[in-house]
Amino acid sequence: MSKKCARCDKTVYPIEELKCLDKTWHKLCFKCQVCNMTLNMRNYKGFNKQPYCEAHIPKAKATTMAETPELKRIAENTKIQSNVMYHAEFEKAKGKFTQVADDPETLRIKQNSKIISNVAYHGELEKKKAMEQKRVMKGENGEPVSDNDETAGHLNQLTTPPTRQVGSIADLDPVNEYYGSLTSDYRAPSGNYNNHNLAQPPPPQSNHNQGTGRTYRAMYDYDAQDNDEVSFRDGDLIINCTPIDEGWMTGLVERTGQTGMLPANYVEPAN
Template sequence: MNKTCARCQKIVYPIEELKCLDKTWHKTCFKCTECGMALNMKTYKGFNKSPYCEAHIPKAKATVIADTPELKRIAENTKIQSNVKYHEDFEKSKGKFTQVADDPETLRIKQNTKIISNIAYHGDLEKKAAMEKQREAAEIADVRVNNAYPKRIGSIADIDPANGIYSSLAGESASHHQLHQQQSQQQHQQQHQQLLQQQQQRALQQQQQQQ
Protein backbone atom coordinates (compact mmCIF):
# COMPACT_ATOMS: atom_id res chain seq x y z
CA MET A 1 0.00 0.00 0.00
CA ASN A 2 1.38 3.36 -1.00
CA LYS A 3 1.93 5.88 1.79
CA THR A 4 0.68 9.46 1.81
CA CYS A 5 2.72 12.61 2.43
CA ALA A 6 2.29 14.15 5.88
CA ARG A 7 2.08 17.63 4.33
CA CYS A 8 0.18 17.37 1.00
CA GLN A 9 -1.60 14.08 1.77
CA LYS A 10 -0.74 12.75 -1.70
CA ILE A 11 0.75 9.37 -2.53
CA VAL A 12 4.48 9.07 -1.94
CA TYR A 13 6.37 6.80 -4.31
CA PRO A 14 9.59 5.12 -3.15
CA ILE A 15 11.83 7.23 -5.39
CA GLU A 16 10.65 10.46 -3.71
CA GLU A 17 10.06 9.09 -0.23
CA LEU A 18 11.61 10.65 2.89
CA LYS A 19 10.96 9.19 6.33
CA CYS A 20 11.41 11.47 9.32
CA LEU A 21 9.67 12.28 12.62
CA ASP A 22 7.73 9.01 12.39
CA LYS A 23 6.06 10.24 9.18
CA THR A 24 6.48 9.93 5.43
CA TRP A 25 7.15 12.99 3.27
CA HIS A 26 7.81 13.98 -0.28
CA LYS A 27 11.36 15.29 -0.40
CA THR A 28 9.97 18.53 -1.82
CA CYS A 29 7.32 18.76 0.90
CA PHE A 30 9.80 18.46 3.76
CA LYS A 31 9.82 22.16 4.67
CA CYS A 32 9.81 24.39 7.74
CA THR A 33 6.31 24.49 9.21
CA GLU A 34 6.74 28.20 9.98
CA CYS A 35 8.51 29.76 6.96
CA GLY A 36 8.36 27.02 4.30
CA MET A 37 12.13 26.80 3.77
CA ALA A 38 13.23 23.50 2.20
CA LEU A 39 14.91 21.19 4.70
CA ASN A 40 16.86 17.96 4.66
CA MET A 41 17.94 15.41 7.22
CA LYS A 42 20.89 17.58 8.29
CA THR A 43 19.16 20.95 8.58
CA TYR A 44 15.77 20.18 10.13
CA LYS A 45 14.82 20.60 13.78
CA GLY A 46 11.92 18.53 15.09
CA PHE A 47 9.26 19.81 17.49
CA ASN A 48 6.01 17.92 18.21
CA LYS A 49 6.80 15.69 15.18
CA SER A 50 6.85 18.70 12.82
CA PRO A 51 9.93 19.98 10.95
CA TYR A 52 11.30 23.48 11.60
CA CYS A 53 14.36 25.42 10.54
CA GLU A 54 16.92 26.61 13.08
CA ALA A 55 15.46 30.12 13.22
CA HIS A 56 11.80 29.18 13.75
CA ILE A 57 11.86 26.16 16.03
CA PRO A 58 9.58 26.93 19.02
CA LYS A 59 11.38 27.57 22.27
CA ALA A 60 10.34 25.66 25.35
CA LYS A 61 8.88 28.00 27.94
CA ALA A 62 9.56 27.67 31.63
CA THR A 63 6.59 26.62 33.71
CA VAL A 64 5.82 28.95 36.59
CA ILE A 65 4.87 27.15 39.78
CA ALA A 66 3.23 28.94 42.66
CA ASP A 67 5.27 29.02 45.88
CA THR A 68 3.24 27.03 48.34
CA PRO A 69 4.21 26.93 52.04
CA GLU A 70 5.52 23.40 51.56
CA LEU A 71 7.71 24.38 48.60
CA LYS A 72 9.02 27.39 50.53
CA ARG A 73 9.89 25.16 53.49
CA ILE A 74 11.72 22.67 51.23
CA ALA A 75 13.62 25.48 49.51
CA GLU A 76 14.66 26.98 52.85
CA ASN A 77 15.82 23.60 54.18
CA THR A 78 17.78 22.98 50.99
CA LYS A 79 19.46 26.38 51.31
CA ILE A 80 20.38 25.72 54.96
CA GLN A 81 21.79 22.28 54.13
CA SER A 82 23.82 23.72 51.27
CA ASN A 83 25.34 26.38 53.54
CA VAL A 84 26.14 23.81 56.23
CA LYS A 85 27.75 21.51 53.66
CA TYR A 86 29.75 24.38 52.18
CA HIS A 87 31.16 25.50 55.54
CA GLU A 88 31.86 21.91 56.52
CA ASP A 89 33.82 21.28 53.34
CA PHE A 90 35.58 24.62 53.74
CA GLU A 91 36.72 23.79 57.28
CA LYS A 92 37.93 20.35 56.16
CA SER A 93 39.90 21.70 53.23
CA LYS A 94 41.29 24.70 55.12
CA GLY A 95 45.02 24.42 55.62
CA LYS A 96 45.38 21.41 53.36
CA PHE A 97 47.96 21.29 50.61
CA THR A 98 46.56 20.94 47.11
CA GLN A 99 48.80 18.91 44.83
CA VAL A 100 49.24 20.46 41.39
CA ALA A 101 50.64 18.47 38.49
CA ASP A 102 54.09 19.63 37.47
CA ASP A 103 54.18 20.32 33.77
CA PRO A 104 57.54 20.84 31.96
CA GLU A 105 57.23 24.63 32.16
CA THR A 106 56.62 24.57 35.93
CA LEU A 107 59.58 22.24 36.45
CA ARG A 108 61.81 24.52 34.38
CA ILE A 109 60.78 27.57 36.43
CA LYS A 110 61.40 25.68 39.68
CA GLN A 111 64.86 24.62 38.51
CA ASN A 112 65.80 28.15 37.44
CA THR A 113 64.53 29.56 40.75
CA LYS A 114 66.58 26.99 42.65
CA ILE A 115 69.71 27.84 40.67
CA ILE A 116 69.24 31.58 41.24
CA SER A 117 68.66 31.01 44.96
CA ASN A 118 71.83 28.94 45.23
CA ILE A 119 73.82 31.60 43.40
CA ALA A 120 72.47 34.32 45.67
CA TYR A 121 73.09 32.24 48.81
CA HIS A 122 76.65 31.32 47.93
CA GLY A 123 77.28 34.84 46.67
CA ASP A 124 76.24 36.28 50.05
CA LEU A 125 78.50 33.82 51.84
CA GLU A 126 81.43 34.78 49.64
CA LYS A 127 80.74 38.48 50.16
CA LYS A 128 80.62 37.96 53.91
CA ALA A 129 83.87 35.98 53.86
CA ALA A 130 85.52 38.64 51.69
CA MET A 131 84.43 41.39 54.09
CA GLU A 132 85.84 39.43 57.04
CA LYS A 133 89.16 39.01 55.22
CA GLN A 134 89.18 42.69 54.33
CA ARG A 135 88.52 43.68 57.95
CA GLU A 136 91.28 41.39 59.20
CA ALA A 137 93.68 42.72 56.57
CA ALA A 138 92.86 46.30 57.58
CA GLU A 139 93.51 45.51 61.24
CA ILE A 140 96.83 43.88 60.35
CA ALA A 141 97.77 46.91 58.23
CA ASP A 142 96.96 49.24 61.15
CA VAL A 143 99.20 47.21 63.43
CA ARG A 144 102.03 47.25 60.89
CA VAL A 145 101.77 51.01 60.35
CA ASN A 146 101.70 51.69 64.06
CA ASN A 147 104.73 49.47 64.58
CA ALA A 148 106.63 51.01 61.65
CA TYR A 149 105.89 54.57 62.74
CA PRO A 150 105.72 54.67 66.54
CA LYS A 151 104.20 57.79 68.00
CA ARG A 152 106.48 60.20 69.75
CA ILE A 153 105.64 63.01 72.07
CA GLY A 154 106.06 66.47 70.60
CA SER A 155 107.30 69.54 72.38
CA ILE A 156 106.01 73.08 72.68
CA ALA A 157 108.67 74.15 70.19
CA ASP A 158 106.93 72.15 67.45
CA ILE A 159 103.97 74.56 67.47
CA ASP A 160 104.18 77.51 65.02
CA PRO A 161 100.75 79.19 64.71
CA ALA A 162 102.11 81.89 62.39
CA ASN A 163 102.86 79.30 59.69
CA GLY A 164 99.85 77.10 60.41
CA ILE A 165 101.96 74.37 61.99
CA TYR A 166 100.61 73.05 65.25
CA SER A 167 102.63 69.87 65.51
CA SER A 168 105.61 68.36 63.83
CA LEU A 169 103.74 65.07 63.93
CA ALA A 170 100.90 66.34 61.69
CA GLY A 171 102.75 65.66 58.44
CA GLU A 172 103.78 62.21 59.53
CA SER A 173 100.22 61.32 60.59
CA ALA A 174 98.81 62.49 57.25
CA SER A 175 101.31 60.43 55.26
CA HIS A 176 100.63 57.41 57.44
CA HIS A 177 96.88 57.77 56.92
CA GLN A 178 97.26 58.16 53.15
CA LEU A 179 99.45 55.07 52.97
CA HIS A 180 96.90 53.08 54.95
CA GLN A 181 94.07 54.18 52.64
CA GLN A 182 96.02 53.14 49.53
CA GLN A 183 96.76 49.72 50.98
CA SER A 184 93.10 49.21 51.95
CA GLN A 185 91.87 50.24 48.49
CA GLN A 186 94.26 47.87 46.76
CA GLN A 187 93.18 44.98 48.97
CA HIS A 188 89.50 45.78 48.38
CA GLN A 189 89.97 45.90 44.60
CA GLN A 190 91.81 42.57 44.58
CA GLN A 191 89.09 40.89 46.67
CA HIS A 192 86.34 42.37 44.47
CA GLN A 193 88.01 41.08 41.30
CA GLN A 194 88.41 37.61 42.81
CA LEU A 195 84.72 37.58 43.81
CA LEU A 196 83.60 38.58 40.30
CA GLN A 197 85.77 35.88 38.72
CA GLN A 198 84.30 33.22 41.04
CA GLN A 199 80.71 34.28 40.25
CA GLN A 200 81.38 34.26 36.49
CA GLN A 201 82.93 30.78 36.66
CA ARG A 202 79.97 29.45 38.68
CA ALA A 203 77.39 30.93 36.30
CA LEU A 204 79.26 29.46 33.30
CA GLN A 205 79.31 26.00 34.93
CA GLN A 206 75.57 26.12 35.62
CA GLN A 207 74.80 27.13 32.02
CA GLN A 208 76.91 24.22 30.75
CA GLN A 209 75.05 21.81 33.07
CA GLN A 210 71.67 23.02 31.81
CA GLN A 211 72.72 22.55 28.20
Protein backbone atom coordinates (compact mmCIF):
# COMPACT_ATOMS: atom_id res chain seq x y z
CA MET A 1 0.00 0.00 0.00
CA SER A 2 1.49 3.34 -1.00
CA LYS A 3 1.78 6.20 1.44
CA LYS A 4 -0.15 9.41 0.91
CA CYS A 5 1.07 12.94 1.65
CA ALA A 6 -0.84 14.63 4.48
CA ARG A 7 -0.94 17.91 2.54
CA CYS A 8 -1.38 17.11 -1.16
CA ASP A 9 -2.77 13.56 -0.72
CA LYS A 10 -0.42 12.19 -3.40
CA THR A 11 1.83 9.16 -3.25
CA VAL A 12 5.02 9.67 -1.27
CA TYR A 13 8.07 7.79 -2.47
CA PRO A 14 10.82 6.80 -0.03
CA ILE A 15 13.36 9.26 -1.49
CA GLU A 16 11.09 12.26 -0.72
CA GLU A 17 9.44 10.93 2.42
CA LEU A 18 9.32 13.00 5.62
CA LYS A 19 7.68 11.61 8.76
CA CYS A 20 6.57 14.14 11.39
CA LEU A 21 3.57 14.81 13.64
CA ASP A 22 2.41 11.18 13.16
CA LYS A 23 1.98 11.83 9.43
CA THR A 24 3.86 11.39 6.16
CA TRP A 25 4.79 14.42 4.08
CA HIS A 26 6.60 15.35 0.94
CA LYS A 27 9.65 17.38 1.89
CA LEU A 28 8.35 20.24 -0.23
CA CYS A 29 4.83 19.92 1.22
CA PHE A 30 6.02 20.31 4.81
CA LYS A 31 5.07 24.01 5.06
CA CYS A 32 3.60 26.48 7.54
CA GLN A 33 -0.18 26.38 7.52
CA VAL A 34 -0.34 30.23 7.47
CA CYS A 35 2.53 31.60 5.37
CA ASN A 36 3.46 28.42 3.39
CA MET A 37 7.14 28.75 4.36
CA THR A 38 8.96 25.48 3.77
CA LEU A 39 9.95 23.95 7.09
CA ASN A 40 12.30 21.23 8.28
CA MET A 41 12.80 19.17 11.40
CA ARG A 42 14.74 21.97 13.09
CA ASN A 43 12.50 25.02 12.73
CA TYR A 44 8.94 23.68 12.68
CA LYS A 45 6.45 24.15 15.52
CA GLY A 46 3.62 21.67 15.90
CA PHE A 47 0.09 22.56 16.94
CA ASN A 48 -2.85 20.13 16.63
CA LYS A 49 -0.57 17.93 14.50
CA GLN A 50 -0.09 20.70 11.94
CA PRO A 51 3.26 22.39 11.12
CA TYR A 52 3.72 26.12 11.78
CA CYS A 53 6.60 28.54 11.75
CA GLU A 54 7.75 30.40 14.86
CA ALA A 55 5.84 33.54 13.96
CA HIS A 56 2.46 31.98 13.16
CA ILE A 57 2.05 29.20 15.67
CA PRO A 58 -1.26 29.72 17.50
CA LYS A 59 -0.90 31.02 21.06
CA ALA A 60 -2.61 29.20 23.90
CA LYS A 61 -5.41 31.23 25.50
CA ALA A 62 -6.21 31.34 29.18
CA THR A 63 -9.15 29.25 30.25
CA THR A 64 -11.92 31.14 31.98
CA MET A 65 -13.16 29.51 35.17
CA ALA A 66 -16.53 30.01 36.69
CA GLU A 67 -16.50 31.94 39.99
CA THR A 68 -18.02 29.39 42.32
CA PRO A 69 -18.58 29.87 46.07
CA GLU A 70 -15.74 27.47 46.80
CA LEU A 71 -13.29 29.50 44.70
CA LYS A 72 -14.44 32.68 46.42
CA ARG A 73 -13.80 31.12 49.84
CA ILE A 74 -10.28 29.97 48.83
CA ALA A 75 -9.43 33.41 47.43
CA GLU A 76 -10.68 35.14 50.59
CA ASN A 77 -8.66 32.81 52.87
CA THR A 78 -5.55 33.37 50.77
CA LYS A 79 -5.97 37.14 51.03
CA ILE A 80 -6.44 37.00 54.81
CA GLN A 81 -3.39 34.78 55.23
CA SER A 82 -1.20 37.04 53.10
CA ASN A 83 -2.32 40.12 55.07
CA VAL A 84 -1.51 38.40 58.37
CA MET A 85 1.98 37.49 57.17
CA TYR A 86 2.55 41.00 55.80
CA HIS A 87 1.60 42.69 59.07
CA ALA A 88 3.73 40.26 61.06
CA GLU A 89 6.77 41.06 58.92
CA PHE A 90 5.94 44.76 59.11
CA GLU A 91 5.78 44.77 62.92
CA LYS A 92 8.99 42.77 63.13
CA ALA A 93 10.93 45.21 60.93
CA LYS A 94 9.36 48.39 62.32
CA GLY A 95 11.94 50.98 63.33
CA LYS A 96 14.91 49.06 61.92
CA PHE A 97 15.11 50.55 58.47
CA THR A 98 13.24 52.81 56.11
CA GLN A 99 12.71 51.71 52.56
CA VAL A 100 13.28 54.38 49.93
CA ALA A 101 12.32 53.95 46.31
CA ASP A 102 15.32 54.00 43.96
CA ASP A 103 14.02 56.72 41.70
CA PRO A 104 16.45 58.70 39.46
CA GLU A 105 16.55 61.67 41.85
CA THR A 106 17.45 59.46 44.83
CA LEU A 107 20.15 57.69 42.85
CA ARG A 108 21.61 61.04 41.76
CA ILE A 109 21.73 62.34 45.35
CA LYS A 110 23.32 59.10 46.54
CA GLN A 111 26.00 59.28 43.85
CA ASN A 112 26.76 62.93 44.64
CA SER A 113 27.05 62.14 48.35
CA LYS A 114 29.50 59.35 47.57
CA ILE A 115 31.63 61.67 45.42
CA ILE A 116 31.65 64.39 48.10
CA SER A 117 32.63 61.86 50.77
CA ASN A 118 35.53 60.60 48.67
CA VAL A 119 36.73 64.15 47.98
CA ALA A 120 36.58 65.04 51.69
CA TYR A 121 38.40 61.84 52.65
CA HIS A 122 41.21 62.34 50.15
CA GLY A 123 41.39 66.01 51.13
CA GLU A 124 42.05 65.01 54.73
CA LEU A 125 44.75 62.62 53.55
CA GLU A 126 46.44 65.37 51.56
CA LYS A 127 46.25 67.71 54.55
CA LYS A 128 47.84 65.12 56.84
CA LYS A 129 50.53 64.43 54.27
CA ALA A 130 51.36 68.13 54.03
CA MET A 131 51.54 68.41 57.81
CA GLU A 132 53.90 65.42 58.00
CA GLN A 133 56.16 67.04 55.41
CA LYS A 134 56.35 70.24 57.49
CA ARG A 135 57.49 68.39 60.56
CA VAL A 136 61.29 68.54 60.92
CA MET A 137 63.76 67.56 63.58
CA LYS A 138 67.13 69.11 64.35
CA GLY A 139 70.28 67.06 64.47
CA GLU A 140 73.41 67.62 66.52
CA ASN A 141 74.64 70.36 64.16
CA GLY A 142 71.28 72.23 64.30
CA GLU A 143 70.34 71.64 60.66
CA PRO A 144 66.79 70.46 59.76
CA VAL A 145 66.55 66.73 59.19
CA SER A 146 63.62 64.90 57.57
CA ASP A 147 61.33 62.75 59.72
CA ASN A 148 62.02 59.83 57.40
CA ASP A 149 65.66 59.73 58.50
CA GLU A 150 65.61 57.22 61.35
CA THR A 151 69.26 57.89 62.23
CA ALA A 152 68.58 61.61 62.61
CA GLY A 153 65.55 60.89 64.78
CA HIS A 154 67.61 58.68 67.06
CA LEU A 155 70.34 61.33 67.21
CA ASN A 156 67.74 63.96 68.09
CA GLN A 157 66.52 61.88 71.02
CA LEU A 158 70.07 61.49 72.32
CA THR A 159 71.14 65.12 71.95
CA THR A 160 67.95 67.00 72.91
CA PRO A 161 68.26 68.19 76.52
CA PRO A 162 65.47 67.20 78.89
CA THR A 163 62.75 69.81 79.31
CA ARG A 164 61.37 68.63 82.66
CA GLN A 165 62.34 70.41 85.83
CA VAL A 166 64.10 67.97 88.09
CA GLY A 167 64.24 68.34 91.84
CA SER A 168 64.73 66.23 94.92
CA ILE A 169 62.30 65.46 97.68
CA ALA A 170 64.86 66.99 100.03
CA ASP A 171 64.28 70.36 98.35
CA LEU A 172 60.66 70.55 99.54
CA ASP A 173 59.82 72.50 102.68
CA PRO A 174 56.17 73.63 102.44
CA VAL A 175 56.14 74.97 106.02
CA ASN A 176 58.65 77.68 105.13
CA GLU A 177 57.29 78.05 101.59
CA TYR A 178 60.43 76.59 100.04
CA TYR A 179 59.89 74.36 97.03
CA GLY A 180 63.35 74.03 95.57
CA SER A 181 63.70 73.56 91.81
CA LEU A 182 60.11 72.37 91.33
CA THR A 183 59.01 75.95 90.73
CA SER A 184 60.60 78.56 88.52
CA ASP A 185 60.15 81.41 91.02
CA TYR A 186 61.35 79.74 94.22
CA ARG A 187 63.12 81.87 96.76
CA ALA A 188 66.21 81.16 98.73
CA PRO A 189 65.56 79.80 102.25
CA SER A 190 65.48 82.43 104.94
CA GLY A 191 66.52 80.10 107.75
CA ASN A 192 69.44 77.77 108.28
CA TYR A 193 69.11 75.25 105.43
CA ASN A 194 72.60 73.96 104.85
CA ASN A 195 71.39 70.94 102.96
CA HIS A 196 69.41 72.96 100.39
CA ASN A 197 71.76 75.82 99.67
CA LEU A 198 72.22 74.79 96.03
CA ALA A 199 71.10 78.19 94.75
CA GLN A 200 74.17 79.91 96.31
CA PRO A 201 77.17 79.06 94.07
CA PRO A 202 80.50 78.66 95.83
CA PRO A 203 83.39 80.88 94.77
CA PRO A 204 85.13 79.82 91.55
CA GLN A 205 88.06 77.47 92.01
CA SER A 206 90.69 76.94 89.38
CA ASN A 207 92.57 74.07 91.02
CA HIS A 208 91.14 70.61 90.35
CA ASN A 209 92.43 69.18 93.58
CA GLN A 210 90.86 71.74 95.92
CA GLY A 211 87.38 70.10 95.81
CA THR A 212 86.35 66.80 97.30
CA GLY A 213 84.24 65.71 94.29
CA ARG A 214 85.28 64.14 91.00
CA THR A 215 86.23 65.92 87.79
CA TYR A 216 84.20 65.42 84.58
CA ARG A 217 84.50 66.64 81.00
CA ALA A 218 81.42 67.76 79.00
CA MET A 219 80.55 65.66 75.92
CA TYR A 220 77.75 67.94 74.60
CA ASP A 221 76.52 71.51 74.90
CA TYR A 222 73.88 72.10 77.56
CA ASP A 223 71.74 75.17 78.34
CA ALA A 224 70.30 75.53 81.84
CA GLN A 225 66.57 74.83 82.05
CA ASP A 226 66.06 76.15 85.61
CA ASN A 227 67.56 78.67 88.02
CA ASP A 228 69.56 76.07 89.93
CA GLU A 229 71.10 74.49 86.82
CA VAL A 230 74.34 75.43 85.09
CA SER A 231 75.18 75.80 81.39
CA PHE A 232 78.32 74.43 79.74
CA ARG A 233 79.81 73.65 76.33
CA ASP A 234 81.43 70.63 74.78
CA GLY A 235 84.89 70.09 76.24
CA ASP A 236 84.41 72.14 79.46
CA LEU A 237 85.92 70.75 82.67
CA ILE A 238 83.47 70.40 85.56
CA ILE A 239 85.05 69.91 88.99
CA ASN A 240 83.77 69.10 92.48
CA CYS A 241 80.97 66.95 91.01
CA THR A 242 78.67 65.31 93.55
CA PRO A 243 75.71 63.03 92.61
CA ILE A 244 72.44 64.27 94.13
CA ASP A 245 69.78 62.27 92.31
CA GLU A 246 69.39 59.61 89.63
CA GLY A 247 70.84 61.11 86.46
CA TRP A 248 71.79 64.49 88.04
CA MET A 249 74.79 65.93 89.88
CA THR A 250 76.16 69.26 91.05
CA GLY A 251 79.48 70.70 89.94
CA LEU A 252 81.57 73.77 89.17
CA VAL A 253 82.18 74.72 85.52
CA GLU A 254 85.84 75.75 85.46
CA ARG A 255 85.47 78.03 82.40
CA THR A 256 82.60 80.14 83.74
CA GLY A 257 82.99 79.67 87.48
CA GLN A 258 79.27 78.81 87.87
CA THR A 259 77.99 76.05 90.16
CA GLY A 260 74.72 74.22 89.81
CA MET A 261 72.91 71.07 88.75
CA LEU A 262 73.75 69.31 85.48
CA PRO A 263 72.63 66.09 83.72
CA ALA A 264 75.00 63.19 84.32
CA ASN A 265 74.57 61.74 80.81
CA TYR A 266 76.10 64.88 79.26
CA VAL A 267 79.51 64.42 80.90
CA GLU A 268 82.16 61.74 81.25
CA PRO A 269 84.96 61.25 83.81
CA ALA A 270 88.05 63.25 82.93
CA ASN A 271 91.34 61.33 82.60
